[in-house]
Amino acid sequence: MPPVFDANLCTGCGTCEDTCPLDVIYMDEQxxxxxxxxxxxxxxxxxxxxxxxxxxxxxxxxLRVMVPAGVVPY
Ligand code: SF4
Ligand code: SF4
Structure with missing residues (x-):
């Protein structure tokens, strides 16, 4: 599942876009x-x-990430 962005907090700085090693994140031009x-x-x-x-x-x-890592999802 992808990251969730809080649009009320986001300042549009672009750091996350620059940081993501897989180019998942982009800036919405609108x-x-x-x-x-x-x-x-x-x-x-x-x-x-x-x-x-x-x-x-x-x-x-x-879940496929959490369970092998021993993290209880509750
Ligand atoms: S790093 Fe910048 S652009 Fe990305 S979510 Fe945070 S404030 Fe918004
Ligand atoms: S940096 Fe990219 S790959 Fe890493 S959690 Fe964020 S969106 Fe996913």
């Missing part, structure tokens, strides 16, 4: 906010979330 253009390509590395200066990104980890 509203100046980031979005996951290729969500199926996301590896859930968390780099975008870590680098966002206003904590506008959350990562939704799929």
């Amino acid at each position: 509203n100046g906010r980031s979005f996951a253009k290729y969500p199926e390509e996301c590896w859930h590395c968390g780099s975008c979330r870590q680098e966002c200066p206003v904590e506008a990104i959350q990562i939704r980890f799929p």
Whole structure:
């Protein structure tokens, strides 16, 4: 599952777009906010979330990632 962006927090700085190693994230030219253009390509590395200066990104980890890592999804 792709990252989730809080449009109310996002300043449109573009850091997440520059950070993503897989070019998942692009800037919406209409509203100046980031979005996951290729969500199926996301590896859930968390780099975008870590680098966002206003904590506008959350990562939704799929079960196939959480369970092998020993994370209980509740
Ligand atoms: S790094 Fe954060 S504030 Fe900057 S464009 Fe991405 S989501 Fe928006
Ligand atoms: S979690 Fe990693 S791969 Fe997924 S969008 Fe963010 S930086 Fe890109």
